[in-house]
Amino acid sequence: MTDASMQTPETGRHSVSLTATDAHTRKRANAEKRFRAYGIAAIATGLFFLVVLFTSILSEGIPAFKRTVISVDFTLTEAQRTEAEGELFKTKAYSNLFIAALKSELDERGLNVAVDEAAIERLLGKVGGTIRTFYSDNPDKIGEPVAFDLTASSRVDGYFKGRVSRDTMQDSRFLQKSDLDLVDALEEAGIVKQAFNWPFITGADSGVDNPGGAGIGASVVGSFFMMLVVLGLSLPIGVAASIYLEEFAPQNRFTDLIEVNISNLAAVPSIVFGILGLAVFIQFMHLPQSAPLVGGLVLTLMTLPTIIISTRASLKAVPPSIRDAALGVGASKMQAVFHHVLPLAAPGILTGTIIGLAQALGETAPLLLIGMVGFVARGYPDGFLAGFTEPNSAMPAQIYTWAARADVGFYEKAWGGIIILLIFLLSMNIIAIILRRRFERRW
Amino acid sequence: MSFVKLSASAIAIAAVSATAAAARDNVQVAGSSTVLPYASIVAELFGENTDFPTPVVESGGSSAGLKRFCEGVGENTIDVANASRAIREKEIKACAENGVTDIMEVRIGYDGIVFASQQSGPAFTAFQPADIYNAIGSKVMKDGALVDNSFNSWAEFNADLPDVEIAMFIPGTKHGTREVFEDKVLLEGCEATGAMEAMVAGGMSEDDAEDACLDVRTDGKSVDIDGDYTETLARIDTNPNGIGVFGLAFYENNTDKLKVATMGGVSPSTETIASGEYPVSRPLFFYVKKAHIGVIPGLKEYAQFFTADEIAGGSGPLANYGLVADPELAATQDAIANEVTLGSDS
Numbered sequence: 001m002t003d004a005s006m007q008t009p010e011t012g013r014h015s016v017s018l019t020a021t022d023a024h025t026r027k028r029a030n031a032e033k034r035f036r037a038y039g040i041a042a043i044a045t046g047l048f049f050l051v052v053l054f055t056s057i058l059s060e061g062i063p064a065f066k067r068t069v070i071s072v073d074f075t076l077t078e079a080q081r082t083e084a085e086g087e088l089f090k091t092k093a094y095s096n097l098f099i100a101a102l103k104s105e106l107d108e109r110g111l112n113v114a115v116d117e118a119a120i121e122r123l124l125g126k127v128g129g130t131i132r133t134f135y136s137d138n139p140d141k142i143g144e145p146v147a148f149d150l151t152a153s154s155r156v157d158g159y160f161k162g163r164v165s166r167d168t169m170q171d172s173r174f175l176q177k178s179d180l181d182l183v184d185a186l187e188e189a190g191i192v193k194q195a196f197n198w199p200f201i202t203g204a205d206s207g208v209d210n211p212g213g214a215g216i217g218a219s220v221v222g223s224f225f226m227m228l229v230v231l232g233l234s235l236p237i238g239v240a241a242s243i244y245l246e247e248f249a250p251q252n253r254f255t256d257l258i259e260v261n262i263s264n265l266a267a268v269p270s271i272v273f274g275i276l277g278l279a280v281f282i283q284f285m286h287l288p289q290s291a292p293l294v295g296g297l298v299l300t301l302m303t304l305p306t307i308i309i310s311t312r313a314s315l316k317a318v319p320p321s322i323r324d325a326a327l328g329v330g331a332s333k334m335q336a337v338f339h340h341v342l343p344l345a346a347p348g349i350l351t352g353t354i355i356g357l358a359q360a361l362g363e364t365a366p367l368l369l370i371g372m373v374g375f376v377a378r379g380y381p382d383g384f385l386a387g388f389t390e391p392n393s394a395m396p397a398q399i400y401t402w403a404a405r406a407d408v409g410f411y412e413k414a415w416g417g418i419i420i421l422l423i424f425l426l427s428m429n430i431i432a433i434i435l436r437r438r439f440e441r442r443w
Numbered sequence: 444m445s446f447v448k449l450s451a452s453a454i455a456i457a458a459v460s461a462t463a464a465a466a467r468d469n470v471q472v473a474g475s476s477t478v479l480p481y482a483s484i485v486a487e488l489f490g491e492n493t494d495f496p497t498p499v500v501e502s503g504g505s506s507a508g509l510k511r512f513c514e515g516v517g518e519n520t521i522d523v524a525n526a527s528r529a530i531r532e533k534e535i536k537a538c539a540e541n542g543v544t545d546i547m548e549v550r551i552g553y554d555g556i557v558f559a560s561q562q563s564g565p566a567f568t569a570f571q572p573a574d575i576y577n578a579i580g581s582k583v584m585k586d587g588a589l590v591d592n593s594f595n596s597w598a599e600f601n602a603d604l605p606d607v608e609i610a611m612f613i614p615g616t617k618h619g620t621r622e623v624f625e626d627k628v629l630l631e632g633c634e635a636t637g638a639m640e641a642m643v644a645g646g647m648s649e650d651d652a653e654d655a656c657l658d659v660r661t662d663g664k665s666v667d668i669d670g671d672y673t674e675t676l677a678r679i680d681t682n683p684n685g686i687g688v689f690g691l692a693f694y695e696n697n698t699d700k701l702k703v704a705t706m707g708g709v710s711p712s713t714e715t716i717a718s719g720e721y722p723v724s725r726p727l728f729f730y731v732k733k734a735h736i737g738v739i740p741g742l743k744e745y746a747q748f749f750t751a752d753e754i755a756g757g758s759g760p761l762a763n764y765g766l767v768a769d770p771e772l773a774a775t776q777d778a779i780a781n782e783v784t785l786g787s788d789s
Contacts, residue, residue, distance in 0.1 A: 089753035090492045092760075129491040170698050173763065204497075207487035208480040209764045286519050289471055290499045371471070374501035375483035377490065378469065391469055391499045404673050406480070406696035 057418055063161045064416025067197040067212060068152040070124060070186070073145040074101050076135060081142055084132075091128025098131060098150070099124065111185045119179050123186075125151040125212035149195060151212035154409035156183055160194060163408055200416060205377040205398060211409030214402065216417050218379050220424065222292050222372070222392030223361060225381075227428075229296025229388065230303055230360050235353055237300075238307030239342075245308075246315045247337050266305035273301045274366030282370060290371035290391035298366045303356035310352020314345040346439040354432040358425055364396040373397040395421045467518045470498035470745050474508020474525030475619050476671050477554060477690055478727050481761050482525055485749045488760065493748065495741030500525075502671075505619035509730070513538035516734045522742050524730045527554065527619030535785065545733035545784040549746055550775055551755055553767040555691035555716040556623055556723040559701040564683040565605035567597075570704045572722075574601050576632025578609045579665035581658040582642070589641040592660045607684040613659070614688055615669035623725040624688060625657045628706075631722070676700065691716065692765025716767045724767065733784055746779045 021029070076097065084093035099120045106115045127150040135142060151157075155175040158164035164175070171177055186192040203215020249255045277298035281287045287294050318341045326336035367373050372393050381387035393401070395417060402414040472482055482500045490497030501508075505526040512524035513534060530548065538546060558575070560567045577583050577600040583592045597604035614620040633639045633656035642652040659665045668675045668687075675687040676697065686704075691711055694701055703711060707722050715721040729749070736743045748754060750772060755761050757768045769775065 087753075088492070088748070088751055089488070089759075091488065092753065129487075132491065164699075168699055172695065172698060174696075207484035209484050209760055210487065213487075282519055283514075286517075288467055289519065289521075290501075368503075371473075371499065371501050374473070374499065375479065375486055376499050377483075377487055377497045378499070379497070404671050406672065406693045408697075 057415060057422075060412065061415035061417075061419040064200055064412045064419075065197050066161070066194050067200070068157040068160045068192060069149040069195045070102070070152055070192055071147065071149045071195075072102055072105060072191060074098055074131075074148050075145045076131075076142055078142055081135060091126075091132050093128070094131040094135075095121075095124070095126070095128035098127060098148075106186075109189065111182075111189065113181045113185045114178075115182060119176075119182055122173075122175055122179055123152055123156050123183060123192075125153045126206070126210040127151065129213070151199065152192060154211040154407055156192070157212060157409060159183060161412075163412075200413065201420075204379040205375060205393065205401070207375075207377075208405050208407065208410075211405075211407050211413065214410065214413050216395065216398060216413075216420050218377070219393040219395050219398040220420065221380060221387065222295075222376075223394045223424065225292035225387045225392070226296040226299060226394055227357060227361060229293060230299045230357060231353070233297070233300045234303045234307050234356065238304050238353075239311055239349060241304075242308045242311035242315060243337060243342070246312050247333070247341070262305050262308050266309060268302075269365075270302050270363050271365040271369070273298050274369035276301065277366060278369045288389050288391070290376055290393075291389045292372075292392050292394070293388040294370050295367055295372050295394060296388075298370060299360040299363060302363065302366065303360050306356035306359065307349075307352050310355065311345070311349045314348025314352070315341060317348065318344045343439065347436045350432050350436050350439070354429060357428060361425060361428070362396050362421070364394075364400050367394055367397050373401060375401070395424065468740055469496040470523060470739060470742050471501075471521045472498055472523040472525060472729070473501040473503055473511050473521045474523075474729070475505040475527040475727070476502045477505075477527040477618075477620060478525035478551070478729065480692065480764065481551065481727070481766055482729070482749075484760055484764060485745075485754060488754065489741075489745055489748050493741065493744060495744065498523075498741075498745060504617045506617055509534050510537075512730060512732070513541055513543050515541045516543055516732065518739070520732075522732055522735045522739050523745070526728045526730065527725060528622050529726070529728060530730060530785070543732060543734070547731040547733055547746070547779065547782060548785050549729050549731060549750060549779060550726050550769055550771075551729065551749060551766070552727055552761065552769045552772075553716055553724050554727050554765075555711045555713075555721055555767060556620060556627075556725070557689050557691055557694050557711045558686055558704045558706065559679070559689055559694055560686050560704070561679050561683050562700055562702050564685075564702070565607050567605065567686060567702070567704050569603070569708065570706050571635065572628045572632035572707070573635040574604065574632070575611070575628050576636055576638070576656075577601070579611050579613070579659045580629065580633060580636075580638065580656065581660045582638060582655065584636050584638050584641060589638060589645065592662075595664075609664045610682055610685040611665045612668050612675045612678045612685055612687045613665055615667040617669060619725070620688065620690070623723065627723045627725075629659075630656050690765070691767070695765050713762065713765070713767045717770065726769075727766070731779075733782055736782065743779070743782070747776070750775050750779060 080097055084090055084097065087093045099117050102120055103115060103117055130150060131148070134146070134148075153175070155164050159180060166177060166180060169175065169177065183192055199213060200215045202217040203213065204218035205215075206213035245255065245258070277294060281294045281297055282289055322340050322344065323336050326340045327333070331339065364373065371391070376391050376393040378391050381390045381392065399414045399417040399421065402410040402417065405411075472486070479500060479502045486498040486500050489495065505528055508521075508524040509526060509530060511521050514520050530546070535546070538544070558567070558570055574597070577592075577594060578597065579592070581592055582589055583594065585593075594600055594609060596606050596608060598606035613624060630653065639652050639656055642655055643649060647655065666678070668678070672689050672693040675689060679685045679687045680700070689701070691713070694703055694711075705711075709715050709721045711721045716724045729746075731742065731746050752772065753759055755766070755768060755772060759768075762768050
């Protein structure tokens with residue numbers, strides 16, 4: 001390099017000073033600058049989309065964490081309860097009792113707007129279920145005033161969140177313009193207010209006419225149990241398979257065939273595993289439908305190739321000198337692998353596992369076929385083992401279901417669900433990073 | 444995180460799966476996406492108002508639901524199939540081949556099918572079946588002759604309609620809604636425009652002509668929507684000239700975005716549909732496997748709860764959501780109480 005540049009002035013062909021850049025150098029320098037600019041532009045584009053994604057998720061999703069409540073003291077007498085329990089449509093009876101109580105309270109307070117029971121019914125969400133559950137859990141509260149925070153109807157909620165406005169709304173049996181005057185008066189009286197949406201975090205799915213009652217909690221539990229199955233099956237199977245293939249198996253046509261198949265399996269669309277799950281796990285093995293266990297098994301099939309491929313790559317990355325040294329001091333092959341190679345490969349294996357799990361967590365398509373997408377609102381399982389077998393949904397399936405419903409209240413819930421899904425994913429990743437830090441060894 | 448511990452947990456999970464084939468205690472429902480909203484309302488209320496667990500309701504379309512329904516008898520098959528059309532002879536036969544013989548048919552009410560466009564779009568406010576057929580039929584009458592449909596704008600065949608490009612979003616063939624759309628709109632329109640007469644005159648048999656009437660043009664002016672109404676709504680949202688086919692309940696939940704058109708001079712509402720004045724409506728059903736009654740807890744109770752006056756009647760939550768109540772609900776309730784099956788004529 002130095003020789004070459006020394007020669008140029010002597011030959012005289014390029015009689016240029018060393019300090020001045022010639023055309024060729026300038027061209028190369030410019031090319032480099034351009035390349036750097038492309039790189040920065042690429043990163044900037046990526047960041048831009050990330051920012052757009054996050055702002056849209058947050059701006060659309062954050063309202064889901066707030067709800068409009070109607071908070072009033074309500075007293076239920078024993079006689080009223082007996083009568084309500086005698087009906088077929090019990091929750092409606094409870095709801096009617098509440099409406100009557102609220103109306104008489106409003107009449108007493110003397111608001112300067114007309115109050116009728118039909119209007120109160122339009123303002124309220126489906127509250128009968130909440131009231132009935134409360135009294136069957138706390139029978140000792142019967143006869144004394146209880147402060148209830150009951151969810152307002154989706155349209156009243158929309159009025160507070162700016163979805164519904166006086167100018168664009170049309171009178172319907174769901175809400176009338178005159179009802180908004182009542183809402184304003186109730187807000188002034190402190191009866192209608194905004195509160196944090198706990199039912200959204202803790203609840204289960206609700207019927208299409210009850211967006212206020214819908215929650216993601218039950219499907220978070222469903223996803224959790226599915227991830228337990230996936231982790232518990234795919235990690236040991238995947239690691240065992242890759243250790244054998246990488247360290248012990250002979251190199252022949254048969255193992256080559258297995259390798260090719262594993263790579264192919266990683267590229268199979270997830271819906272295929274769903275069909276397989278329906279045919280094998282439900283129709284042949286008679287496992288329960290809509291159960292996180294079956295969902296987990298199907299997702300295990302999907303995750304296995306990812307884990308095997310990444311585990312093999314990280315086993316390969318362990319320097320052969322480590323194996324040689326272990327074998328040299330008399331360790332058996334198995335000891336060499338388990339005492340020396342595997343601990344060094346552990347961070348890589350963890351990374352692969354977490355990528356596989358993250359993929360599985362966001363998967364909806366295979367769940368469609370095993371009955372986890374739809375209306376699954378059984379609530380929390382009765383115990384740890386029941387968590388695997390009782391029908392439940394999963395977070396992405398729940399989000400998909402909400403996004404397809406007619407009431408806009410559910411659309412907001414879907415965005416809120418995405419935020420919860422991201423938080424779940426983030427905490428999974430954080431656990432993986434902490435574990436990786438602890439296992440990390442340098443050589 | 445020793446390997447031994449992981450293997451132990453894997454074995455534990457395998458043990459769980461071995462014991463998992465325990466009895467199912469919830470009703471399992473699948474089928475029509477039109478019935479799904481109503482079924483989900485009832486399922487939630489059923490869970491809240493009884494001691495039975497909340498039923499699981501899946502979607503997937505009437506045909507897919509009935510297919511799964513007919514897969515056989517047993518806990519790993521569904522108990523109830525929702526359908527937005529009546530079960531077909533072919534399906535009853537397929538059911539019987541798999542041992543599903545006693546099927547109870549339950550009609551829950553009626554659903555109106557409405558034609559709606561963007562709130563701020565051109566004024567599509569009045570349709571006749573003939574207009575829809577002229578817009579999307581594959582062969583139409585033009586200047587007295589039967590020709591391939593080449594209409595580009597609505598005004599070309601009806602001067603009362605806006606002069607904008609034709610863009611219709613109709614339910615795909617797997618939807619039960621498609622069948623009603625074909626019967627009550629396309630076929631009617633085909634007859635009204637004289638296209639059917641021309642086809643028969645051209646040498647087709649009556650049946651072939653009826654089938655030909657149901658063909659829609661494939662040049663992109665008519666788009667099949669295989670998803671649900673939210674997909675149709677999204678298409679309408681981006682296309683001011685688009686006309687979508689919706690269920691009445693969906694439209695009523697989105698009146699701020701959609702503008703509905705009259706059909707044959709009648710505007711759709713629960714009243715006009717119940718009286719039969721509004722022409723495009725269809726009954727909604729669900730089918731119950733009688734063999735599962737007494738095996739799956741709460742199955743008969745679910746059917747009875749669904750059709751109770753308080754639920755499916757005129758002032759119940761289903762009607763409030765947009766279902767048109769069935770005037771013959773009492774007969775349905777009796778049939779369920781007596782477990783009357785299809786073909787037993789009583």
